[in-house]
Amino acid sequence: MSQPGEIVLDKLTKSFGAIKAVDSVDQVIEGGSYCCMIGLSGCGKSTLLRMIAGHETPTSGRILIGGRDVTTMRTGERGTALMFQDYAxxxxxxxxxxxxxxxxxxxxxxxxxxxxxxxxxxxxxxxxxxxxxxxxxxxxxxxxxxxxRALITNPQVLLLDEPLSALDEFLRLKMRVELKRLQDDLGITFIHVTHTQPEAIALADKVIVMDHGVIEQAAHPRVIYDQPHSPYIARFMGGQNVIVGQVAEAHADRVIAQAADGALFDLAPNSAVTVGDPIRFAVRRDKIRVVSETHQPMNSLQGSVVNVEYQGTFVKVGVNTAQDDEFIVYMDDRTYFDNPLSVGDAVISEWSTENVCHLLGTNNSTGD
Structure with missing residues (x-):
């Protein structure tokens, strides 16, 4: 039996001419949960929100709210309320x-x-x-x-289209707390479209990451951050470096990958790969050490510092390596200032095998 406020999206599609803004989306959003939808501009998140609200008509598929098929219902009959970005x-x-x-x-x-x-x-x-x-x-x-005004009609579902985007950073952080407090107090379903990754991670029980009209991954924010399904999600959510290589050895207890420059990586076992396969994996930026020399035979990259940004609780260090993407390390601020780095310094970035996340997808989008 469906919960009040539960939303079921059943093969939901919205086309504008030849372009599919939302492409056969299947998803269940639990009643009483706080769900954030995030993705690049044009990924389909706002179109999906507007279809749930009744402001866009699906090309095909169904929308169920609390077990009722509301696909063709008028906006005021759905049990939803939409809070517009400009407040209106x-x-x-x-x-x-x-x-x-x-x-x-x-x-x-x-x-x-x-x-x-x-x-x-x-x-x-x-x-x-x-x-x-x-x-x-x-x-x-x-x-x-x-x-x-949106809540006065006692909706089952509150839909928020980038509600914090017009606020300065101080107010954004304050209102983020207020939104979560209000949702906990009311116990209704919140669906919140945002383009800000920290906002989604801080607020959501479930994060839905979209790209090109499809859902790339939908899970608890910790899973999205720690176990991205694809290079796109790892790059877009901002907490991971994506490393590209080729499988050199595949054993029951480990996989060895090799980068184009000869660097070797010790990975957890993965029955889906064989020798010669291209492989992409991710390493969390805050789990990487920056050293002047390493004694590790694997799991390290040589490079030079190209950027340093102090972020308060950590220092963001950009490193140029043989990988295509800029390699980012989040260093503890005390560790960094004990031995500060300068642009141009030669460094080695190293990590442990347990901090590697295998990536299953091959989407090469970089995010922004």
Whole structure:
């Protein structure tokens, strides 16, 4: 039996002429969960969100919400609410009337809709500003009003289209906490489209990574970050280096790969590969050591420092190696400043076998 707010996407497709913006997507989003959809611009995430909301009509496939087929239902009948990226508040109405507007459309009496609107404003911590106009608010306050207006109809599902993109970094971080608190408090399904990887990882119970209209991977954020299914996901999510080589040895207990420059890599066993196969694997950037010389016969790359960026809790070091992609290392800030590096320094990056993740896909997209 379906949970309230559970969303089932069944072979969902949306075409614009010859272009498939969403291509036969199958996915279940659990009721009461916080789901973030992420991917490059044009990957299909916003189109998918708009189909769930009823603002786009699928070319084929079905959408079920709470066990009901809503594919052809009107927007107001689906049990969903969509919070727009620009908030779309009415400038001539105060906060109470903005929040109560949809209740007015549904014929709710003036006294009741005002009471419910003020209650919802208190829920988003704006009850003391109920008579203010939108022009008198900060960006974060306007976002809370938009949230209250979306939630006033008690939807099963709240859909958010890049809701934090218009805010500065300080407000983004603050509102991220507020969104998660509100979702935990309400217990309804949130589907949040974002282009910011840390936002998706921080908020979601499930992250859906899209590319070219299909879902590349859908899982808990820790799985997405630690066990990317493809080079695209590893690069796009930003926590991994992708290394390219060829299988030199394949044993029951280990695989040895070799890069074009002769570097050797000791990998975990993988029954899907044989000698001579091309292979791509990933290494987490924060699990790599930078040394001046190594005694490891495998799992190291020689290179030179091309960029250093202090990030507060760590230092991001870019290293030029024989690999096609720039190699990134996240160094503990104390370790780095004990022996700081300069652009042009010759270094060796090394890691342990247990920090290697086999990649199954061959998508070469780099992300941004």
């Amino acid at each position: 508040l009415f400038p001539h109405l105060n906060l109470t009337d903005n929040v109560a507007f949809s209740l007015k459309i549904h014929g709710v009496g003036k006294a009741e809709r005002r009471d419910r609107a003020i209650e919802m404003l208190h829920r988003v911590q704006l009850g003391n500003l109920a008579d203010r106009m939108p022009s008198e608010l900060s960006g974060g306050q306007r976002q809370r009003v938009a949230l209250a």
